[in-house]
Amino acid sequence: MSEFFQYVVVGLANGGVYATLALAIVLIHRATGIVNFAQGEMGMFATFISWALIYHHGLPYWGAFFLTLAIAFVGGAVIHEVVIRPLARTSELTVVMATIALLVILNGLAGWIWSPEVKFLKSPFPLKVLHVGGVVVNVQDLGVIGVSLVCVVLVFCFFRFTRLGLQMRAAAVGPATSRLLGIRVTLMLSIGWGLAAMLSAVSGMMAASQLQLDPNYMLVILTYSFAAAVLGGVDSPLGSVVGAFLIGIGISLLTGYASGFLGTELQLPVALAVLLGVLVLRPAGLFGRVVVRRV
């Protein structure tokens, strides 16, 4: 049984990484109706920036962490202004293609700037284990869970309790009406892209503290995060977070108990097959949006 809880803690840590990225994907999808395939690479690029800040510029980890968040925010807003906004009047497919182009560009750029060889971003959390009632818990995992949860809660509070957050939600669900109320919709979208980039950066930096850092390490995480967003309902921020933790735990249990006969190659396919099964039964996802309308 203690084994089970160990797997759950590991799963929650992975889930936190997926949750922050899935939340970023859902924010963009709600605001602009598109899926940003470059979301993971934005996180990867930001993580390389944090690595450079630590190892080339001598910043302490948390200094680099927060400076990277600020840079990511600006970068996300600039990407919206320069790449996405000019395409606003074209089809959604065009915009999605643009995000795929961004994925490739950021991936290539990171390899070119920082060389494609593997790097290590040391974890900000001590390499210690705690024994909690027979369960061995890794402090690094707890740190990743904590940071992810704090970010997710902060984002929810921002949208729920601040004026700017409310205006951003309004701009996302009713841009035309919002303009009539004097809301600067394009500014709201740029802020949204900035926030999403920050969340991706958190995801990237937390993932890099567990994995090695190279230009491709976020691709698998992006796949799981997409799966989490779809599982939770791609329009439901809460659903995407719940979906992310479910997927994290599910994969961790699968690896823990079934790796003997499944092998690591089948991890991703099995996880996605389970996801497909869920979607066949519940196409809108677990938290699919239910809007009551009366005309």
Place this chain on the structure above:
Amino acid sequence: MALLELDSVEARYGQIRALHGVSLAVEEGQAVSLLGANGAGKTTTLRSISGTVRTAGRITFDGRRITGRAPESIARLGIAHVPEGRGIYGELTVWENVLLGGSSRRGRSAVKQDAEAALAYFPRIASRRKQQAGTLSGGEQQMLALARALVARPRLLMLDEPSLGLAPTAVQEFYRVVRELNREEGLTVLVVEQNARIALASTQQAYVLEVGRVAMSGTSADLAKNEGVRASYLGY
């Protein structure tokens, strides 16, 4: 000088011209109706003013030319446009909808106070502020849209067919508040209506549009007596 002036305003949707040179004026403190059949250009006139359709000609608000400005910047000058279909955020709560009316203003607590004051006009929705706005009836949504517009403290309130799809009692209640706002608070109102009877009874001036032009104008009392208006728009 009038608060709002339109001088030979033209508007088009793609190749189709919807306005062929509309000129009208709304004085500060006045309530003005814009009447006309379907497709006469009433909605397009309001959309020209709020900047949501491309126009040629000259529109001035408070002496300032607003033609070609973005809708959000026109709204920030003090023009509140309650669009056709009301533009309610169905998935947000009633209270959130009302608060959003103050988006162009500074000062969180002042906006909250005004939101309370605006809701006080409509007890029926005030008691349901935590409800999803999409669950309100048509009449209640119209009231919500008006309450939301008031939170902006507009200098000009534009209403597009507020009576559409509403029960007769809801129409009466809605226009009672509009008259009160106009007469007691001095709010300037420009209202587009198919229901000419209630519009003429609630305003001082009126314009009749026909195929994108002003066909007739005068005081609402005079137009209500006019044979042509009676035959075409009042039906008696």
